[in-house]
Amino acid sequence: MATYAIGDLQGCLDPLHVLLERIRFDPATDRLWFVGDLVNRGPQSLETLRFVRDLGEKAVTVLGNHDIHLLGCRFGARTPRGRDTLEPILAAEDGEELIEWLRGRPLLHHEPSLDWTLVHAGIHPHWTLEQAQTAARETEVAMRTTPAETFFGEIFGNRSDHPEGNPTPIDRQRFAINVFTRMRYCHADGRLDFAEKRPPSEADPDLTPWFALPDRPMADRRIVFGHWSTLGPAKPRGHAWGIDQGCLWGHQLTALRLDDEALFAVDCPGARTPRGGR
Numbered sequence: 001m002a003t004y005a006i007g008d009l010q011g012c013l014d015p016l017h018v019l020l021e022r023i024r025f026d027p028a029t030d031r032l033w034f035v036g037d038l039v040n041r042g043p044q045s046l047e048t049l050r051f052v053r054d055l056g057e058k059a060v061t062v063l064g065n066h067d068i069h070l071l072g073c074r075f076g077a078r079t080p081r082g083r084d085t086l087e088p089i090l091a092a093e094d095g096e097e098l099i100e101w102l103r104g105r106p107l108l109h110h111e112p113s114l115d116w117t118l119v120h121a122g123i124h125p126h127w128t129l130e131q132a133q134t135a136a137r138e139t140e141v142a143m144r145t146t147p148a149e150t151f152f153g154e155i156f157g158n159r160s161d162h163p164e165g166n167p168t169p170i171d172r173q174r175f176a177i178n179v180f181t182r183m184r185y186c187h188a189d190g191r192l193d194f195a196e197k198r199p200p201s202e203a204d205p206d207l208t209p210w211f212a213l214p215d216r217p218m219a220d221r222r223i224v225f226g227h228w229s230t231l232g233p234a235k236p237r238g239h240a241w242g243i244d245q246g247c248l249w250g251h252q253l254t255a256l257r258l259d260d261e262a263l264f265a266v267d268c269p270g271a272r273t274p275r276g277g278r
């Protein structure tokens with residue numbers, strides 16, 4: 001029995017099938033953890049969503065920014081953009097079931113027996129595991145129980161960018177979503193940056209990758225994340241593994257076996273050409 005974390009799919013289902021063959025995935029005993037961004041930009045968003053949903057308890061998925069964008073589009077808070085490939089989901093006969101399933105996914109998953117934590121983008125460098133879990137649970141409950149038009153009407157945007165200074169529950173929840181699904185770099189005081197997407201070697205020197213800020217309470221805990229296809233090779237940075245290897249962009253789809261940190265990768269045909277960086 002093994003648990004594999006799988007990188008960002010973004011609607012690329014064929015490479016996932018090739019990867020599952022490569023790791024000889026056995027649904028009877030193995031488990032899959034998806035880092036989120038199941039949908040958007042790639043060619044098979046609807047089919048990917050159905051496939052992962054149908055894995056049931058054999059899979060864990062956390063929400064990514066593209067998944068939240070899809071929910072925002074469904075509930076009237078966002079408009080699909082030019083390169084989006086979300087229309088087939090919104091138009092599908094089972095679209096509502098898929099949307100409700102997605103809306104029930106967590107922002108953070110922690111498995112004590114493995115001592116691994118799964119998130120899409122990262123965990124705020126000031127947070128302990130317990131603080132991160134509290135922020136995630138509060139936001140997940142609000143996402144499921146607040147009227148969807150209200151919740152998704154409020155949670156987008158950059159205005160919650162610091163762990164302090166979020167006076168209301170919705171400000172805290174917007175900050176949590178920005179941390180768990182969008183963060184790459186932070187300022188020295190822990191404030192989030194939303195603009196820089198380049199690799200650390202080329203980035204604004206005033207910015208630090210979230211996992212490299214000093215005195216991070218979770219520095220010795222194992223975290224697996226996606227979202228950052230320009231970060232460089234899949235490897236542990238501290239104990240944080242970034243495994244988005246840019247499947248959508250014609251690079252690779254990766255699986256990290258959490259039990260022994262063995263890495264598996266398959267080449268991807270490339271659904272999109274980068275425009276101004278990934």
Ligand SMILES: [Mn+2]
Pocket residue numbers: 037064065066120181226227228
């Ligand atoms: Mn992402």
